[in-house]
Amino acid sequence: MARLNVPYDFSFELIALLSSKKPHKLAWEINRIFGFSLIRTVDICLNFDKEFDMYFINYLYKTDHLSVRLIKNKSVSDMENPGGFLLPELNQYDYFLIVEDFSEELTSEYIADILRNLQGIEHLLQVEADNLKNKENLLF
Template identity: 30%
Template sequence: MQSHKVLLDVEDEHFQLIAIYSSMEEYKMAFFLNKYLKLKLTRDRMDIDFMHNLFNAVYPLYSFKNPATYLKFELVANKFKGKPVKVLRSGSLFREEEVSPQEVYLVPEYNKVDYFLKLSEEATTNEFLRMINSIGQIPGVQAAHAIDVDNLKSKQNLIFE
C-alpha cells in the first residue's frame, strides 16, 4: 500500500501579528476593533480548537476581509480556561479525582498576551503602526505591540485554514 505524506510549509505563510493585552471579553474586543480600526470583524462559524494534553481547547475566532485592500484580519483569543480531570488513584473501591482549572495558550511563548490580531497580507509600515496606536487608544486595552513572526516558535498555531 502506498502512503502519502502532506507537509505543511509554514515558511510560505506571511502575515503580521499584533499582540493585545486586555481583560475584556472577545466580543467586546471585536466590537472596539471594528469601531477604532473601521473593520467589520464577525465571529466565524468554526472556532479554533486544539487538543492539549488533557482536554480540547477552543479559541474564538473573528475575521474580516477588506475587499478594497485585500487585507484579511483575524482576531483570536490566546487563553483558554478549562477544567481537566486528573485521576489520582483508582486502585481502591472509590476513584479519587482532582479537578483544577488550568489555562492553556494558543501561543505558549506569549502567555501574557490576551488576543492576537493577525493580518494575512503585509500592510504598509505606516498603516501597521497606525493600527497599533489605534488599538492602544481603546478603553480597557493595557498595551498593544507588533510581534516578529519570523522568530515565533509556534507560528503553525496561527495558521487557521
C-alpha cells in the same frame, strides 16, 4: 524515510494585545475604529495531544484583499479540556490580532498606533511570527 519540508508563510501582521475587555466588546471597538465587521466564527480547534483538544475564541473579517482575525490567547476550558495558550511564549497577552493585507495599505505600525489609544488596551506588542517558538499554532 524521507521527510517533506514545506515552508510556511508567516507574512501577516501579528499584534499581541493585553486587555481585560471581553472578546465581543474588544471586537466591537476594533470594528468601530477601523470600519471592520469582525464576526465571531467557529472556535479554532487545535489538537495538542491525543487526549484533548483546545478551543480558542475567534473573530474574523474577510474581504478580497484583507483578512483580520481576533483570537483569544487562552483557550476555552471546561471539565474535559484543561486551559492552555495558543502561544505559550506570549502567555501574558490576552488576544492576538492577525492582519493579512494583500493591498499592503494596513501596516502593523498604523494599527498599533491607533490601538494604543483605545481604552481597555493596557499594552500591545508587534510580533514577528517567524521568531516565535510555537508559530505553527497560527496556521489554520
